Amino acid sequence: MKKKYILIVIAIIAIILVVGAIFLGDSSTERKSDEIVAAVGAYTREPDMGYDPTLGYAYSKEPLIQSTLFKRDGNMTLKNDLAKNYTTSSDGKTWTVDIRDDVKFHDGSKLTAKDVAFTYNKSADAGASVDLTDLTQVKAVNDTQVEFTLNKSDSSFLFRLSAVGIVPESGYNNETYGQNPIGSGPYKFVQWDKGQQLILEVNEDYYGEKPQFKKLTLLFLDDDAAFAAAKKGEVDVAEIPLSYSDEKVNNMTMVALDSIDTRGISLPNVNNTGEKVNGIDVGNNVTSDESIRKALNYGIDRQKLIDGPLKGYGNKSFDGIGLNLPWSNSEAAIEDGNLEKAKKILADSGWKDTDGDGILEKNGQKASFTVLYEASDSNRQSLVVSVAEEAKVMGIEILPEGKSWDEIDTQKLSQPVLWGFGTLDPSTIYHQFYSKLVGSGWDNPASYNNSAVDQHMEDALNAPNENASYSYWSQVSYDGTNGISPKADAPWLWLVLMDYTYFVDDSLDIGDPVVQPHGGNLFGNIHEWKRVNSTSN
Numbered sequence: 376m377k378k379k380y381i382l383i384v385i386a387i388i389a390i391i392l393v394v395g396a397i398f399l400g401d402s403s404t405e406r407k408s409d410e411i412v413a414a415v416g417a418y419t420r421e422p423d424m425g426y427d428p429t430l431g432y433a434y435s436k437e438p439l440i441q442s443t444l445f446k447r448d449g450n451m452t453l454k455n456d457l458a459k460n461y462t463t464s465s466d467g468k469t470w471t472v473d474i475r476d477d478v479k480f481h482d483g484s485k486l487t488a489k490d491v492a493f494t495y496n497k498s499a500d501a502g503a504s505v506d507l508t509d510l511t512q513v514k515a516v517n518d519t520q521v522e523f524t525l526n527k528s529d530s531s532f533l534f535r536l537s538a539v540g541i542v543p544e545s546g547y548n549n550e551t552y553g554q555n556p557i558g559s560g561p562y563k564f565v566q567w568d569k570g571q572q573l574i575l576e577v578n579e580d581y582y583g584e585k586p587q588f589k590k591l592t593l594l595f596l597d598d599d600a601a602f603a604a605a606k607k608g609e610v611d612v613a614e615i616p617l618s619y620s621d622e623k624v625n626n627m628t629m630v631a632l633d634s635i636d637t638r639g640i641s642l643p644n645v646n647n648t649g650e651k652v653n654g655i656d657v658g659n660n661v662t663s664d665e666s667i668r669k670a671l672n673y674g675i676d677r678q679k680l681i682d683g684p685l686k687g688y689g690n691k692s693f694d695g696i697g698l699n700l701p702w703s704n705s706e707a708a709i710e711d712g713n714l715e716k717a718k719k720i721l722a723d724s725g726w727k728d729t730d731g732d733g734i735l736e737k738n739g740q741k742a743s744f745t746v747l748y749e750a751s752d753s754n755r756q757s758l759v760v761s762v763a764e765e766a767k768v769m770g771i772e773i774l775p776e777g778k779s780w781d782e783i784d785t786q787k788l789s790q791p792v793l794w795g796f797g798t799l800d801p802s803t804i805y806h807q808f809y810s811k812l813v814g815s816g817w818d819n820p821a822s823y824n825n826s827a828v829d830q831h832m833e834d835a836l837n838a839p840n841e842n843a844s845y846s847y848w849s850q851v852s853y854d855g856t857n858g859i860s861p862k863a864d865a866p867w868l869w870l871v872l873m874d875y876t877y878f879v880d881d882s883l884d885i886g887d888p889v890v891q892p893h894g895g896n897l898f899g900n901i902h903e904w905k906r907v908n909s910t911s912n
Contacts, residue, residue, distance in 0.1 A: 408906050410590040411883075414601035417614035418875060418895030421573075421595045424503075425553020426564065428540035429494060431503030432553070435798050436896040437889075439575060439591070441540025441558030442583075444472055444491070445533070447799055449887040449900060451699075453533070456583065457486070457541060457559075467528030467837065472536065476519050478582050480543050481563045488515035493544035495523070505538050506802065528837045530844040534800035561586050561901065570595060584902040591901075605878045612885075613878040614897065617754060620686045620876045628881060631688050631874040634891035635697030636797035638758055639869035640746055641820040642668050647789060652814030656789040657822060661744045664737070666724035667771065671868050672861035673709060674717025674769045675762060680871050684757035688874035694852040694859050695796055695807070695869045699890060702801050702848035707860035717769050728770055735770035743772035747786060748793040750777030755793050758870060787820045788813070791868075794820075797893035801841075801848045805832045808851065808859055808866065823866040827857040882908045 406412060424430040428441055437446075444458040461472045478486040492513040499507040509532075512524040525532060543557055556564050561583065562575035573593040577586055596604060598616050605613040605624045613627075620629060647658035661667055677691040690698055694707040726735040726742060735742040746762070748755040756777060763773035783792055796803060805812075810829050812818035828851055835847035853860040859867065875891040886903025889896050 407590070408882075409588050410592070411588045411612070411904070412592045412594065412610045413897070414594045414596045414604045414610045414613040415897070416596050416601060417598055417616045418891075419593070419614060419897060420894065421570070422553070426556040426567070426573075427549075427553035428542060429497040429501050429503065430553060431501075431505070433540055434504035435534075435538045435800065435892050436894065437899045437901065438540035438558070439560055439562045439898055439901070440556050440564050441542065441560045442478065442486075443537055443540055444474070445537040446899075447537060447889060449889050451701075451799060451890060453537070457491070458536070461533075461536070463840070467530065467839065468525045470523040470525070470532060470536070471516070472521050472523070474519050474521065475582065478559050479580055480559050481557050481578060482543075484543060484545060486541065486543070486559050487518040488521040489518075490544050491515070491521045491541055493547070494539060494541045497542075497547075497549075498539050505535055506806070507535065529802070530836055530838040530841050531800055531802040531805075533841055534798075534802070538800070562591055586901045587905050588901075591898075602878075611880045611883050612897070614895070615876050615878055617684070617686045617688055617873065617876055620688055624878050626881050627878040630877050630879050630885070632877070632888050632891050633699065634797060634873060634875050634893075634895075635700060635799070636795060636875070636891060636893045636895075637692045637695045637697070637869065637872045638755070638793060638795055639692065639695050639867045640759075640762070640791050640793050641787070641867050642671075642791050642865075643789060643821055644668075644824070644864075644866050645822045652788060655785060655787070655814060657814070659744060659789055659791070660740055661742055662791055664724065665865065666720050666726065667742060668865040668868065669861060670717040670720045670769055671762075671766060671771065672865045673711060673713050673720065675765050675868065675870070676712030677870055678712065679765065680758060680761055683761055684754060685871060685873055688876060690872040692869045692872045693861060695867065696804070696852060697797065697872060697890070700799070700801075701842075702845040704849040704852035704860075706855075707852035707858065707862070709861045711861075714768060721769065721771075726770070733767070733770060734772045741772070742770060743774070744791060745774045745776050746791045746793060747776055747778050747783050749780060749783070754873075755795070759793050762868070762870070784817075787817065788822060792820060795893055797872075797891075799890070799892065801835065801844065804848055804851050805836070808832070821866045823859070823864070825857055825864055827854070828859065828864075882906055 422432045426432050442457045446454045446456045457474045459473045463470050492515045495513040499510045509525045511526045514522050516522050561581050563578050565574040565576050567573050575591040577589045601613045602619050604610045642662035643659035645658040646663045647660050650657045681689045696703050726737045728735050746759050748759050759775040766773045806818045808823050810824040813822045831847050831850040835844040838844035852858050857863050875895050884905050884907045886900050889899035
C-alpha cells in the first residue's frame with residue numbers, strides 16, 4: 376500500500392512540474408542584476424585562435440580582457456587608454472608613446488613599456504589582422520616610454536596604436552595564452568567553453584572607468600538559437616542578423632546601430648591575358664570593360680537592396696567609406712537606379728543583344744560573369760542574388776556562387792567577389808586600391824591602377840598627422856576627375872552600409888554605443904552600460 380501511495384505522490388509532483396514548465400516557459404533565466412548575459416555570433420565571432428591580440432583577436436574592437444594604448448569614443452574621438460600622450464618625428468617615421476605607470480595585469484604584475492614593445496613585435500611577426508608591415512622596430516626606452524620605428528612615413532599609424540591589446544611578456548606562451556589570457560583590461564578571464572560560452576568577471580583593480588556589471592557571459596549561438604534565447608528571456612542582449620529585425624520579443628527592444636561596415640563587389644579592371652600573380656589568374660574580360668562597371672554602378676538601385684536584403688537598415692555606398700568618417704566624400708555619390716543611363720552607357724560602348732537571349736555581347740564576348748560570396752553568409756547571398764536580378768534587366772548576366780574563403784582566395788583576382796569592410800583606419804583604402812599591392816594577401820583584388828589616385832594615397836600617408844591626411848584620403852574617392860567613385864573609374868560596385876541590429880532587454884541602458892566596424896563592437900562602451908529598471912533576480 377505504501378508503495379502505491381508513494382507512486383501516486385510522485386505522479387502528482389511530476390504533473391505539477393510539467394504544468395509549471397508550460398506556464399513558465401517564457402520566464403527569464405535567473406541572474407543577478409549586476410550580470411550581463413549576451414548571445415553573440417551574428418557579428419562577434421568566437422575567435423578560432425583564442426583571445427590572443429598578437430594573433431588578431433579583437434582587432435580594432437574593445438578586447439575587454441586587454442588594454443590598448445588608445446581608444447575611440449562614440450564620436451570617434453581619440454582617447455588615451457594606457458597611453459598618456461604621443462609624439463612623432465618630423466619625418467613621420469618615429470612614434471614615441473608615454474604610458475601610465477599605475478597599471479597591473481590581472482595576475483598582479485606591473486605593466487611596463489617592455490610589455491607594449493613585446494606585444495607589437497609579436498604582432499608584427501605573426502602578421503595577423505593588424506597591418507604592421509612597415510614597422511621595423513619597437514623598443515622600450517624606459518618603463519613608461521615606448522618607441523615605434525617605421526620604414527616610411529605613415530600618418531595612419533595612430534589607428535594601429537588603438538588596435539592591439541597588450542599582453543604580458545613574462546610568462547607569455549604562444550601556444551597557451553589564447554586559451555587562458557591575462558590582460559589589464561576592465562574584465563578578467565574566468566572560463567572559455569569552446570563553442571559554448573566565455574565568462575568574464577570585472578577587474579576590481581582596473582585603472583579606468585570601471586563597468587557596473589560584475590560578470591559578463593557571452594553565449595556563442597547561431598542565429599536561430601540567439602533569437603530563441605531572447606524569446607525565452609535568457610539573455611540581456613542578443614546579436615541578431617537583419618533577417619530577424621522585423622520580429623518582436625517581449626521585454627526587449629530592437630536597437631539598430633550605425634556602422635561603417637560596407638558591402639561591395641570587386642570588379643577586375645584588366646583583361647585575362649594569362650597573367651598570374653602568386654600563381655593566381657588575373658583579370659576578367661567582361662568587368663575589365665569600364666562601361667560594364669559604370670552601367671552597374673548607375674543602374675543598380677541600392678535602395679532596393681536596403682529595403683530588401685537589409686530590411687530597411689542601412690545606407691547607400693558608392694566608395695566603401697563610412698558616411699560618418701572624417702574622410703567621407705559626398706561628391707562620390709551618384710543618382711543610381713537609372714536604368715536608361717545604364718543601358719545607354721552599354722549601347723554607346725558597343726554592347727548589343729544580337730541573338731535575342733537577353734544577354735548583351737561585344738566582340739563575341741557575352742556580358743556574363745560569376746560573383747563569388749562567402750557561402751555561409753545568407754545576407755551576402757541575398758545581396759548578390761538581388762544585384763543579379765537588377766543586372767539582368769540591363770542585359771548583364773551575373774551568376775552568384777557561394778564558396779569558402781580558401782576557395783575564393785584562389786580566384787579573387789579573376790572573378791568578382793562580394794566583400795565586407797569597415798574599420799576606423801583610413802589605410803584600408805590603400806590596401807584596396809594601391810596599384811602596387813595587387814595580389815599581396817587580399818589587397819587590390821580589382822587590379823585597380825590610377826597614378827593620380829596612387830598619389831593621393833601617398834600624400835595621405837606622408838601627411839604630418841591624421842587630420843591633415845583626411846583631405847587626401849577623401850580625394851581617393853573623387854577629386855573632380857579621378858577616383859574610385861562611379862563618376863570616375865568605378866573599379867568596384869560598392870553597394871550598401873549595413874546597420875547592426877540587436878535585441879536589448881528593456882532593463883538595460885547601453886549608453887552611447889561606438890560606431891560599429893566590420894564584425895561589430897558591441898562592448899566598445901561597456902563602462903556606460905547600466906540597469907535602469909531591473910527585473911533580473
